[in-house]
Amino acid sequence: SPRVGVLALQGDVREHVNALRELGAEAVLVRRPEELSSVDGLVIPGGESSVIDKLSRAFGMQVPIREAIAAGLPVYGTCAGLILLADRIIGAIDGQETFGGLDVTVRRNAFGGQVESFETDLVSAELEGAPVHAAFIRAPLVEEVGPLARVLAALPDGRVVAVAQGNLIGTAFHPEVTGELRFHRMLLDRISARATTRAA
Numbered sequence: 707s708p709r710v711g712v713l714a715l716q717g718d719v720r721e722h723v724n725a726l727r728e729l730g731a732e733a734v735l736v737r738r739p740e741e742l743s744s745v746d747g748l749v750i751p752g753g754e755s756s757v758i759d760k761l762s763r764a765f766g767m768q769v770p771i772r773e774a775i776a777a778g779l780p781v782y783g784t785c786a787g788l789i790l791l792a793d794r795i796i797g798a799i800d801g802q803e804t805f806g807g808l809d810v811t812v813r814r815n816a817f818g819g820q821v822e823s824f825e826t827d828l829v830s831a832e833l834e835g836a837p838v839h840a841a842f843i844r845a846p847l848v849e850e851v852g853p854l855a856r857v858l859a860a861l862p863d864g865r866v867v868a869v870a871q872g873n874l875i876g877t878a879f880h881p882e883v884t885g886e887l888r889f890h891r892m893l894l895d896r897i898s899a900r901a902t903t904r905a906a
């Protein structure tokens with residue numbers, strides 16, 4: 707079974723470990739460069755993106771993660787993780803940086819004010835079966851999708867909340883809290899496709 711890391715600097719690490727194990731993957735915590743180099747894919751959890759950014763630099767993880775992304779490592783970012791995968795962010799605090807890789811502009815805390823957290827069904831042309839029931843928790847929004855990225859899911863009003871580009875997947879919501887496993891499965895599919903290519 708594939709070995710999938712969950713970046714464990716801050717955030718809802720445990721929920722992603724559980725989701726990955728439910729799908730039959732081996733899930734391991736990743737905090738150090740040598741741990742990153744032992745995994746076939748990576749989840750960047752929700753949490754506080756500026757904190758995860760700061761800790762990733764303190765732990766010497768920013769450059770290795772950027773290199774892994776450039777080398778085609780499959781990576782799935784949820785919420786703060788989506789922010790960290792975005793090439794451009796609006797509302798950064800404290801000189802916050804990202805790993806980048808997704809050709810999108812993401813606005814942090816886009817649903818601030820009275821409705822910081824909510825659940826809703828999404829519209830997706832990509833996912834088969836039941837509608838995606840998504841939990842948004844101080845969530846970001848994809849404000850602009852560049853030519854290299856593509857939309858995976860949107861709110862009923864059309865605002866984009868899930869994107870993909872090559873081996874990267876980003877969602878503004880938390881599938882791991884509503885039992886929605888299709889995005890984690892998408893990550894595992896990319897991992898097995900990459901393993902096949904590399905073995906050939």
Ligand code: GLN
Nearest residue numbers: 752753754755785786844
């Ligand atoms: N508001 C957080 C941030 O900007 C993201 C919230 C979340 O991951 N649930 O990093």
